[in-house]
Amino acid sequence: MLSRHHWTGVIVLLTFATFASCAQVEDPCKTKSRVVADDKYCDKYWECDNGQSIQYDCPNGLVFAGKHRGVTEGCDYPWRSNYCEYPKVQTNPPIGTEHCDWLYGIFGHETSCTRYWTCWNGTATEQLCIGGLLYNENAHSCDWPENVDGCQKHPLCNEDPNGNVPLGKSCNRYWQCQGGYPRLQRCPAMLVFDRRSLRCVVPPTEDCDVPTTTPPPPEEENQDSRPNTHKSQRPTHGEYQDRQRQATRN
Template sequence: MLKMNKSSLCGFLLFIAFTLTQGQRFATFNSRNSQSFPNSQQFQQQQQGSFPCPEKTGRFPTAQCDSYIECIDGVGEEKFCPDGLLFNALTNPLAFPCQYPIDVDCVGRTTTQPAQPTEDCPHQYGYYKIGDEANCGQFKNCVAGRAFTFDCPEGLAFNEESYRCDWPDQVQSCNAEAFLGFTCPPEAKTFAPSEYKYFRSPNDCQRYFICIENKPRLYNCGEGQAFNDLTNSCDGIENVTGCLPQYNQNYDQSRRNFRV
């Protein structure tokens, strides 16, 4: 499994920016498929010979969700998608026809080819969570059986249902309290669901939590800032009592870690 190093940070940030600008669904990964997936000449063919064509030219679904009939001048040939991808009959005729499961409606076509796992990947292609419910912030992208590991931005967890990094309380497989190391105190429960309660992190005054329906979300004030619990907002670190020594200590530690 490949671990992204600091030199890959820019690429990862572009990846996050790309996904967040594409709306609520992660279907826009489809536009990248042509760079990652094999071309049509590399597809598996079930057998030689002709298959019936509903139309002279086009791609048509079969009873299996990851296969299809490709018809050219009335001659049909059955082909398989790469392992982990499914045939999407709604794609543009010029686009790659195999997509991630999140983007394909397989109603009535539930069978697929046997998986082709590798040491790091359950399928040749796909996005998969790494870790348990207390460690939800990593995921891997499998490309041709090779795993590339990514970290979600601080405080976010990978959502297997949307292929996005999301608030941990919105991820069914993630325990937000265990993941963030913070449990909303009893007083947070007294507020209505539409109201938020703010709490400074007990370990780092630059960070704070907002409790929403009694589940925490982590925020970071950023360099030179600290959370002021008198105003429930970020403020200059020199204006927050007791934070400057802690900030200097954390800053020195981060510099030592960076040098390592």
């Protein structure tokens, strides 16, 4: 039976033989970064380790982006990397979990056009597009509805494609539908959004009161309404006795 030391030597020799067979791969040990991309597969790369060229895999769903680049371990999403262009391909098959086609990536929601999933090591986190935007599967980000195929109408504008829609309990912001696409709007200063007329009006309304500011407390004035700049700062006889009693207690 081979010892652990012998197995390590065999693995290094096999890795070196694999690297030697790829004549187009640059030797990472001869580069400044000590890391180079694979010549065929964009989800693999070569790194110089103790003078040996070792091949590594990017996390599932990511591709090589360059040393100290990308989202983790020098790897990034395929659509953001310049190293994953034809004829290069991803050789590792996808490993899917709930809501995630790959362990790492950004994926569209199954039932909503305004939500999507960000997957990190197989764990999905639901995200929401705001400001009237929809998730664009091609751009892997939120985008204007007219740029999103398959979601030409937004649920907020189902009743009136060119009307206004209240925004939660907000008194000055609302959704303005334009051809079925909502745009976040704000009422002009000193106006509030009326949920009945669906427009900006002068307050108060049933839900929003007039904005008020609390005036500062009135300053105390003397009987003659003028400050007495000659008033003595010495304590009165009663104040003096009170201070004496307080000092005796202490």
